[in-house]
Amino acid sequence: MITAAAQSQTEYLRALPGDDVRQILWRFADRYDLHMLVQSVRAVARGPVARLVAAGARNTHEWTAEKASLLEAFDESGITGVFMEPAEGGFIEGPKNLALALVAFELAWVDAGAATGSLAGCLALSPIHERGTPEQKELYMSRCAPGPGKSPWRGAFCLTEPIPYVGVETGMLGGKVRIAEWPEGGEPILHVEKRGRFITNSGFANFVTAAVDSDDARIKGSCMVILEEGDSGIFDRGTPARKLVHQLSSTRDPIFNLKVPASRIVGGYTVKDGIIVPRYSHGEIIEAVFRRTRVTVAIMTSAKLLSAIEPVIRYHRSRFRGSSAAHPGSPRYELGLQLKEDAVQRLVDVWAAGEASASLGFAAARLFDELDPLEKKKDEVLAERGISGSAVLKTRRQIGRDAVAFLQGQRPELADDILTQYAILDSVANVLCPACKLWNTGHGAQMMREAVSLMGGYGITEDCPGFLGHKWMDAQLEATYEGPEAVQRRQLSVTMVDELFLAQFRGWVREMREIANDRPGTGACALATAMQMWVWTLRHLLKTTDADGEKLYQGARQGVTFPLADALCWLLASRSQILDLVELEAKGPENPALAEALPGLVQFFTDLCHVQAARAAGEVGRICAELVFGFNRHPAWDTEGCATCYQAEDLEAMESLIPGIASLARGYTDVIEVDGSHPVKAGPCVRLTGLDEFARLRGRLDGCLTGSQLAHDRAAEALTRVMIPEALDYPA
Numbered sequence: 001m002i003t004a005a006a007q008s009q010t011e012y013l014r015a016l017p018g019d020d021v022r023q024i025l026w027r028f029a030d031r032y033d034l035h036m037l038v039q040s041v042r043a044v045a046r047g048p049v050a051r052l053v054a055a056g057a058r059n060t061h062e063w064t065a066e067k068a069s070l071l072e073a074f075d076e077s078g079i080t081g082v083f084m085e086p087a088e089g090g091f092i093e094g095p096k097n098l099a100l101a102l103v104a105f106e107l108a109w110v111d112a113g114a115a116t117g118s119l120a121g122c123l124a125l126s127p128i129h130e131r132g133t134p135e136q137k138e139l140y141m142s143r144c145a146p147g148p149g150k151s152p153w154r155g156a157f158c159l160t161e162p163i164p165y166v167g168v169e170t171g172m173l174g175g176k177v178r179i180a181e182w183p184e185g186g187e188p189i190l191h192v193e194k195r196g197r198f199i200t201n202s203g204f205a206n207f208v209t210a211a212v213d214s215d216d217a218r219i220k221g222s223c224m225v226i227l228e229e230g231d232s233g234i235f236d237r238g239t240p241a242r243k244l245v246h247q248l249s250s251t252r253d254p255i256f257n258l259k260v261p262a263s264r265i266v267g268g269y270t271v272k273d274g275i276i277v278p279r280y281s282h283g284e285i286i287e288a289v290f291r292r293t294r295v296t297v298a299i300m301t302s303a304k305l306l307s308a309i310e311p312v313i314r315y316h317r318s319r320f321r322g323s324s325a326a327h328p329g330s331p332r333y334e335l336g337l338q339l340k341e342d343a344v345q346r347l348v349d350v351w352a353a354g355e356a357s358a359s360l361g362f363a364a365a366r367l368f369d370e371l372d373p374l375e376k377k378k379d380e381v382l383a384e385r386g387i388s389g390s391a392v393l394k395t396r397r398q399i400g401r402d403a404v405a406f407l408q409g410q411r412p413e414l415a416d417d418i419l420t421q422y423a424i425l426d427s428v429a430n431v432l433c434p435a436c437k438l439w440n441t442g443h444g445a446q447m448m449r450e451a452v453s454l455m456g457g458y459g460i461t462e463d464c465p466g467f468l469g470h471k472w473m474d475a476q477l478e479a480t481y482e483g484p485e486a487v488q489r490r491q492l493s494v495t496m497v498d499e500l501f502l503a504q505f506r507g508w509v510r511e512m513r514e515i516a517n518d519r520p521g522t523g524a525c526a527l528a529t530a531m532q533m534w535v536w537t538l539r540h541l542l543k544t545t546d547a548d549g550e551k552l553y554q555g556a557r558q559g560v561t562f563p564l565a566d567a568l569c570w571l572l573a574s575r576s577q578i579l580d581l582v583e584l585e586a587k588g589p590e591n592p593a594l595a596e597a598l599p600g601l602v603q604f605f606t607d608l609c610h611v612q613a614a615r616a617a618g619e620v621g622r623i624c625a626e627l628v629f630g631f632n633r634h635p636a637w638d639t640e641g642c643a644t645c646y647q648a649e650d651l652e653a654m655e656s657l658i659p660g661i662a663s664l665a666r667g668y669t670d671v672i673e674v675d676g677s678h679p680v681k682a683g684p685c686v687r688l689t690g691l692d693e694f695a696r697l698r699g700r701l702d703g704c705l706t707g708s709q710l711a712h713d714r715a716a717e718a719l720t721r722v723m724i725p726e727a728l729d730y731p732a
């Protein structure tokens with residue numbers, strides 16, 4: 001509830017944020033190529049894709065002619081060509097992570113299965129793009145590039161295998177490669193056997209990039225190989241997966257038993273003492289691929305959350321129209337369910353989470369755009385210096401130490417050093433990628449449930465505007481594929497303890513305090529305190545043991561490392577959201593089209609930031625407190641536990657010296673009575689010895705939540721006033 005006085009002074013959001021606002025928030029206002037791309041992907045998403053969903057194409061997991069028609073729409077609209085360089089038939093110059101993220105966002109706004117179908121083609125090409133030989137790159141990129149009168153090749157990425165092999169554990173490979181023939185002085189011919197499980201694009205792929213392990217003493221380790229449908233042997237697309245989600249993509253369990261030339265090993269190979277040594281293991285390639293492609297998956301769930309706002313507002317407002325009890329012009333007619341505080345406040349929570357997740361996802365995509373050219377330069381510098389193999393790892397450690405010194409102002413000469421600058425960005429990318437995949441999809445799936453629930457029974461029907469029920473289910477797949485949440489948490493538990501990342505994280509705490517100084521309404525101060533608490537908890541867990549003397553922070557202890565990884569994600573998402581708001585405030589005035597609406601927009605986004613920061617701080621406080629206290633054994637009413645309690649006899653003896661102490665002590669601490677009785681509870685209260693700093697931070701953090709619910713109220717009020725279009729711009 002917000003008072004009339006406060007209402008009269010507040011600038012409110014006038015309309016739902018449009019492209020002008022998104023371009024500033026996600027930093028592509030000056031990229032006209034991306035503006036055009038967004039428009040053209042949107043036309044496909046809200047046209048053919050939406051029509052297919054509305055016509056019930058999702059009711060079957062079979063790959064139908066109607067679904068296949070989407071591939072041509074992707075080709076014609078430029079979606080397929082986004083991945084390629086102009087020389088290969090594409091049209092975007094330079095790194096394409098942000099471009100691909102925008103494609104995923106626009107398609108998933110309507111249907112994430114369609115987004116996945118398009119992105120799975122990029123995923124198939126990614127091993128070749130990241131680690132292929134120049135010949136492989138040229139051949140497959142140009143084959144897959146669409147062009148007039150040309151039917152582009154389509155690919156599938158095949159890692160996952162039938163149980164008991166590859167799933168979360170990507171090292172347990174059942175797929176095998178052997179040498180079938182090795183003609184004297186000629187190229188070896190490989191025999192590849194691979195069965196896939198849940199492989200996207202299998203229904204029509206012309207080639208597959210498959211992970212296999214050596215089953216031949218003459219081949220070293222594992223690798224990825226390119227298989228083509230024309231290769232000699234079996235290229236069986238397998239049975240369709242009877243999935244419940246992403247029905248606009250083709251998913252099957254294919255079987256391959258093929259002979260292929262060794263030149264199909266991704267990245268090539270050398271021959272050493274009669275043994276084929278692939279340049280890259282399958283693990284090395286997958287790491288390079290997934291660290292980029294997971295960002296686009298994360299963005300899909302963000303799009304769904306933000307796409308839910310308009311349909312929910314429209315449903316709430318019109319809920320009672322037509323009833324004899326709701327006359328046009330009456331609050332009930334105009335606002336409907338928006339008269340109920342809970343309905344609007346829950347939608348604010350969905351919106352805030354959607355903004356934070358989009359901010360985090362797009363920040364990660366932009367970071368990879370920065371990192372890609374730097375990575376190439378870094379490889380060149382290492383090659384010039386003759387550093388290769390295991391020496392790279394050693395050098396990396398030294399560069400990491402130098403980079404920390406640079407950040408601490410001790411090595412200013414490293415400002416232009418490629419290796420240092422790469423290491424700094426890389427350490428953040430190693431955290432942001434798993435963080436956005438984990439939080440956007442996992443927490444996003446939960447918030448999609450909230451969005452669905454706000455539509456009542458309609459939410460779980462096929463008729464629900466915005467296809468919210470489908471989107472909720474689909475979000476669970478986004479949380480699962482390309483490595484489910486456990487994989488992201490495992491990766492974070494390693495990368496978030498990197499000193500180079502932590503050195504930057506500490507700088508971000510200061511950055512949030514500075515933002516809070518100028519914009520106290522953003523919640524940045526609460527976030528900064530929560531960030532401090534997270535670092536404190538990490539340091540504490542790294543050096544502490546549990547009640548049985550077991551080390552707390554270690555790989556196998558997922559009950560420690562995983563929650564701490566989750567906590568970090570909340571912080572990173574909220575930070576990205578606040579940084580985007582600062583950008584909107586700075587760049588918004590440059591766009592005359594936004595001028596009048598800007599104060600209301602900034603106020604609303606500020607409130608959303610505050611709501612999200614408070615929620616993040618609350619989550620972090622809860623997780624950290626559970627971890628810091630939860631592994632200690634609670635004191636019992638025994639000799640050891642009572643050692644710190646007062647004895648009633650002692651207090652009575654002291655009474656003559658300090659009158660009143662006996663009753664005062666009983667109010668503050670545990671007292672054992674003369675007959676041995678004690679207060680009725682689990683045991684003496686826990687002493688905070690060594691944890692005072694934590695307790696102080698926790699108290700401060702709770703205080704930092706001051707004002708957050710006023711922001712919640714204001715944002716909810718804004719939702720009752722914002723203008724929305726008459727109807728959704730895609731069919732229901």
Ligand SMILES: Cc1cc2nc3c(=O)[nH]c(=O)nc-3n(C[C@H](O)[C@H](O)[C@H](O)COP(=O)(O)OP(=O)(O)OC[C@H]3O[C@@H](n4cnc5c(N)ncnc54)[C@H](O)[C@@H]3O)c2cc1C
Pocket residue numbers: 120157158159160166167168169197198199200201243246251477480481482483484485486558
């Ligand atoms: C529609 C769809 C499309 C897909 N497309 C592709 C594709 O194109 N290419 C491809 O290669 N794969 C694809 N996949 C496969 C997908 O990537 C895997 O399903 C996913 O990585 C999880 O593997 P799994 O199903 O074997 O789960 P499992 O390995 O059985 O894991 C199940 C659960 O157990 C727990 N768990 C497992 N291991 C650990 C651990 N070490 N630590 C903690 N917890 C653990 C986690 O909670 C995990 O989610 C697709 C899947 C689907 C459903």
